[in-house]
Amino acid sequence: MAKVITITSGKGGVGKTTSTANLGTALAMLGKKVIVVDADIGLRNLDVVLGLENRIVYDLVDVIEGNCRLRQALIKDKHNGELYLLPAAQTKDKDAVSQDEMVELVDQLRSEADYVIIDSPAGIESGFKNAIAGADDIIIVTTPEVSAVRDADRIIGLCEAAGKGHPRLIINRLRPKMVRSGEMMSVEDLLQILAIDLIGIIPDDEAVITATNRGEVLVLDKNSKTGKYYMDIARRITGESIKIDPIEDNPSLMERLSGMFQGKR
Amino acid sequence: MTEYITIKGARGGLRLHILDTCEWTDAFVALQKQLTDGAALLQGMKLSLDLGHRELSPQALDELHNVMRNYQTDPVDILSESRTVRAEARTMGFIAKPPMPKSTTVEVEQTSTVMTRNVRSGQIVRHHGDVLLLGDVNAGAEVIASGSVMVFGRVRGVIHAGAMGDRSAVICAIELSATQLRIADLRARAPEDQGQKIPEIACIEDTHIAVHAWHEYRR
Numbered sequence: 001m002a003k004v005i006t007i008t009s010g011k012g013g014v015g016k017t018t019s020t021a022n023l024g025t026a027l028a029m030l031g032k033k034v035i036v037v038d039a040d041i042g043l044r045n046l047d048v049v050l051g052l053e054n055r056i057v058y059d060l061v062d063v064i065e066g067n068c069r070l071r072q073a074l075i076k077d078k079h080n081g082e083l084y085l086l087p088a089a090q091t092k093d094k095d096a097v098s099q100d101e102m103v104e105l106v107d108q109l110r111s112e113a114d115y116v117i118i119d120s121p122a123g124i125e126s127g128f129k130n131a132i133a134g135a136d137d138i139i140i141v142t143t144p145e146v147s148a149v150r151d152a153d154r155i156i157g158l159c160e161a162a163g164k165g166h167p168r169l170i171i172n173r174l175r176p177k178m179v180r181s182g183e184m185m186s187v188e189d190l191l192q193i194l195a196i197d198l199i200g201i202i203p204d205d206e207a208v209i210t211a212t213n214r215g216e217v218l219v220l221d222k223n224s225k226t227g228k229y230y231m232d233i234a235r236r237i238t239g240e241s242i243k244i245d246p247i248e249d250n251p252s253l254m255e256r257l258s259g260m261f262q263g264k265r
Numbered sequence: 266m267t268e269y270i271t272i273k274g275a276r277g278g279l280r281l282h283i284l285d286t287c288e289w290t291d292a293f294v295a296l297q298k299q300l301t302d303g304a305a306l307l308q309g310m311k312l313s314l315d316l317g318h319r320e321l322s323p324q325a326l327d328e329l330h331n332v333m334r335n336y337q338t339d340p341v342d343i344l345s346e347s348r349t350v351r352a353e354a355r356t357m358g359f360i361a362k363p364p365m366p367k368s369t370t371v372e373v374e375q376t377s378t379v380m381t382r383n384v385r386s387g388q389i390v391r392h393h394g395d396v397l398l399l400g401d402v403n404a405g406a407e408v409i410a411s412g413s414v415m416v417f418g419r420v421r422g423v424i425h426a427g428a429m430g431d432r433s434a435v436i437c438a439i440e441l442s443a444t445q446l447r448i449a450d451l452r453a454r455a456p457e458d459q460g461q462k463i464p465e466i467a468c469i470e471d472t473h474i475a476v477h478a479w480h481e482y483r484r
Contacts, residue, residue, distance in 0.1 A: 124387075150386050153403050157385030193403060193421075195383055 002035070002110040005117050005237065006135035008159075010151030012122030014143045015172040018208055018217075020119040021049045022227070026219045026234030028083035032114040035074065037086045037106075039131040040121040041096055044088035050077060051215020052085055061089035064101045070108055079220060084113070094127040106134030115237070124158060132159060138167040139199060144174055144185040149193055156196060168199040170233065175204045176249045187246070200233035202226060203247045269295035272411075272429070274376060274393045278311030280344070285317030289325055293332075299429070300336045302450070306409050306428035309391050313342035315364055321350050330357045377412070384408060384422065393429075404444060410434075423447070437466040441476065448474055 007020045017040075024036040038046035041061065047053045058073035063086070077083035086109070089096065109116045120131035132138060138159050142152040152169075159167050171190055178184035191198060205226040211218050218227035219234075232242050269292045271282040281299070283292050296314075300307060314333075321329075333341045343354040344364040351361035377395040384390055384398070386405030395412035406422035408414055411429040416438035425447040427434030432449040446453045446467050453467070453474035464479035 150405055154386040154405065157388050160385075192419075193401075195401065 002113045002116045003137065004106055004110065004135050005115065005137045005139060006039075006120050006132045007117060007139050007141060008120035008128060008131060008155055009122065009141045009148070010124065010128075010155040011142075011148045014148050015141050015170075015202070015208075016122070017045050017049050017119050018212060019139075019141050019170055019172065019202075019230070020046060020117055021217045022219050022230040023234050023237065024083055024115075024117050025050075025077070025080060025217045026231045027115050027117075027237065028077070028080040029219065029231070030234060030238060031082065032238070033082050033084075033112075034115045034117065035084045035086060035109055035113045037109070037116060037118045038088035039102075039118050039127065041088045041127065042090065042093045043121065044090050046119050047075075047085060047087045048215065049212050050085055050217065052077065052087075053215075056087050059087045059089040060105070061092050061096045064097055064105060070105075070112070074112075094121070094125070094130070097130055099126075099130055099133040102130040103134040124154065128155075128158075129162075132162060132164060135164060138164050139170060140167045140194075140196070141170045141172050142190065142194075143172050144179070144190060146185075149185070149190060153194055156194060166196060168197045169194060170200050170202060171198065172202045173204040174201055174247050176247050198244055199236050200229060200244060201247055202229050203249070270299050272299075272393065278313065279307065279393055280313045280315055282315040283317070283319070285319035289319070289321065293325075293329070297332060300332070302430035303411065303428055304336065305425050305447075306391055306393070306411055308336065309389060309409075310393075311342075313344055315344040316347075316350060317364070318346045319350070320347050321353070323353050326350070326353055326357060330359065383418075386422075402438075402443075413437075432469045435466055435468040437464070437479065439464050441465040441467065446474055446476075 007016050009016050020036055024034050028034045036046060038044050047056055052075050055075050058068040062068045063070050063073045074084040074086055077085065106116065118131050118135065121127035140152050140155055142148045156167055171187055175184055179186045187201060203226060207218060207224060207226060218224045219230045221227050235242055269284045269287060273280045273282065283296060341359065343359045343361040345351050345361065346363060354361040377397060378392050379397045381399045383400040384402045384406040386403055389407045389409065390396065392410045394410065396408060396410045396414045398416045398418065401418040402408055402416060402420045402422040402424065404421040409425040409428050411427065411431060413434045414424050414426045414436045419440040420438040420443045422443060423445045424436050424443055426436045427449040430449050434448055436446055436448065440462050443455055448467065448469050451469060451474050465476050466479055466482045467474055467476045
């Protein structure tokens with residue numbers, strides 16, 4: 001029976017889809033059978049990020065409306081035979097699916113994989129509610145920005161109200177240099193506000209943009225540090241206990257010099 | 266001064282008992298004032314009006330119905346000993362019941378409550394009485410109480426103490442970085458610069474809300 005994990009955030013553009021694609025791929029690389037589900041009906045992008053757009057025939061709404069069988073709608077990933085995508089419909093909207101239908105669909109998926117990862121739409125309306133309805137676990141993605149943290153806090157409250165236990169947190173797009181200079185909220189600041197367990201930190205990395213545009217995911221690149229951070233999160237999902245290290249980068253010469261004068265470092 | 270309105274916490278809401286031995290006009294004016302003063306607290310709560318033994322004309326009930334509809338979107342229960350008042354109230358869309366026998370109702374005056382939780386963005390805690398919260402009140406969250414609010418944690422949201430008009434209510438917290446503080450009918454905004462992170466207490470002094478360090482506060 002699969003474990004169902006929903007990736008959500010409240011605010012848009014913080015990296016839900018990128019995280020879903022990377023974690024799905026990483027889990028598949030660990031030998032798990034994974035289905036990633038795009039629950040953002042009407043605004044699908046998980047297929048684009050995975051580079052599977054041109055293979056879509058049927059989608060999630062087709063399955064729910066009975067236009068096709070579930071297995072017909074599952075698209076096998078081009079890199080990894082253990083990873084499947086259930087794409088969202090692009091021509092419908094969020095009202096095309098009800099919470100009960102979503103729970104039923106998720107239950108069908110459970111017998112097909114080890115992990116089902118659902119990419120939630122932004123917002124707190126029906127699309128979000130559908131995405132968490134069938135989830136066993138919830139992972140919240142946020143960036144170190146006040147607005148994203150505020151929305152994450154709201155989402156945590158809603159998840160708790162929906163009886164979804166203790167969500168875990170991915171902090172995305174951290175810039176260690178800005179944190180050091182006090183221009184960006186630190187991991188500690190975020191955890192103090194949100195008061196939930198951290199499952200991983202991802203640095204701000206331009207390679208994410210180029211990879212996304214090419215329909216590749218970073219975990220496939222063995223030299224990518226960011227890919228390795230995603231792989232660590234995937235291992236933590238499978239139950240391995242891996243220490244969460246602070247994101248390293250090399251402080252610039254100026255920073256080191258000023259640090260020396262202040263008697264630090 | 267005659268207390269026309271007594272407020273009691275009932276299970277899951279509030280019961281407003283309206284004195285039934287005075288002139289209706291006096292009681293009605295007092296009720297409207299109470300609703301205005303306590304709007305922040307009352308609007309989110311299930312209310313019932315206990316009219317006791319008072320007989321009310323259909324016109325007076327209709328007036329009451331209009332007033333309640335303006336203050337409250339939820340239907341209000343009418344409790345009355347009088348069968349005619351109950352029947353008339355039902356035709357207007359009130360839910361009308363005889364007041365429950367005293368022995369079976371769990372009625373309390375203002376009570377204190379202790380909560381162990383974080384109040385997160387978008388969540389509102391309402392309570393008739395004092396609130397003692399072990400946890401944080403995050404930005405975008407609200408705590409509204411008719412009494413004082415004490416927070417063993419950080420406050421970054423909005424706190425409204427004395428929400429029924431009690432100007433002696435206070436707000437205190439281990440870290441008081443609230444976006445806005447309200448006590449009774451007054452409000453205060455946090456200064457733009459990050460305040461000192463020490464335990465503080467806010468109370469009304471004359472015509473404004475003052476915030477003091479905990480150890481400097483003398484009553």
